[in-house]
Amino acid sequence: MVDVVSAAWLSERLDDVHVVDVRDGWEFDGIGHLPNAVSIPFDEFRSAEGDVGMLPGRDVWAELLSAAGISADDDIVAYDDTHGVFAARFIVTALLYGHDPAKLHLLDGDFSAWNREYETTTDSVEVPVTTYEVSDPSASPLVDFETVESALDDPGAVIVDTRDEAEFEEGHLPGAVNLDWRELVDDETRGLKPRDELDAILESGGITPDRRIVLYCNTARRISHTYVVLSHLGYDDIEFYEGSLTEWEARDGALVEG
Structure with a gap:
């Protein structure tokens, strides 16, 4: 079961989870982002030339998460600045490529909501490259x-x-x-x-x-x-x-x- 987590929950765990910002790169760099967040813009994991529907394809997904320093057993929290709809797409994509649903979280609210009470930054984040391994989910919600x-x-x-x-x-x-x-x-x-x-x-x-x-x-x-x-x-x-x-x-x- 994937879940929705509060800003308060996330603020206490910023060093323990991988935070993913799916807004455009210029927003991430120019407006700011959550501390320790990495940028994986929506357009980069959205493709009509990948797997079924608009899924990006297993190889593209693995490359994106590897470059972001994320491994298949990491906890992920995703956010955007559009009430969570783009971030939710990231979460579901991760689920469909085999990430443990118990380790997938959508931030309740978005960047603007977080910014009302918590710190943001424009500092760049350097992460070690990992090797993300895509797998088949134990149970997939996909239907044809x-x-x-x-x-x-x-x-x-x-x-x-x-x-x-x-x-x-x-x-x-x-x-x-x-x-x-x-x-x-x-x-x-x-x-x-x-x-x-x-x-x-x-x-x-x-x-x-x-x-x-x-x-x-x-x-x-x-x-x-x-x-x-x-x-x-x-x-x-x-x-x-x-x-x-x-x-x-x-x-x-x-x-x-x-």
Whole structure:
């Protein structure tokens, strides 16, 4: 289970975990970053020419983490400055390439939230190069087109579209419910809403821990955040459609409007 950790939790463990900043390099260098953080910009681990969907490929991933001084048994905390959606994609990518989910953490909030109470720096960070070894996860949440298509007829499944309402109305999978990933985030704190609010939002869409949850968006970025949140909340039957609408439409999957 991947989890979401508070700024207070991280501030006490900065020397014990590997902190990854997925913002653009100019933000990391020019605006500042968390102490001891390394820069792995989002665009560097996002590729349409790698593995399935937008995954970068095993070799690219291994090279990125090796250069950042990260090993396969390290604890990682990722952050961005966009409520965690890009950092969540990093966390899910690590999970899909075999990193221990118990050692993967998303910072609750983002750089701006951290900067309100804690120190940032523009100092460069030198790390020893490691040899990161990619492996197959013991259990992968990835599902393919055929699995999602069959889930449309499964009464125990909830197909969750994490895009915004306008996108949803333009066309979505039959029977899908709309849960804009931003509904789970508090605009003021920039982190997750309180647990009781999250439960109420999820339950209103029939998204409960006893159901089979199938997530999709356009290119699997936004579902990464929702996946991390649901995992953090204790959901254990979550399916991650990496191909999302990009593949679904290319293969003439059924869509409905409204």
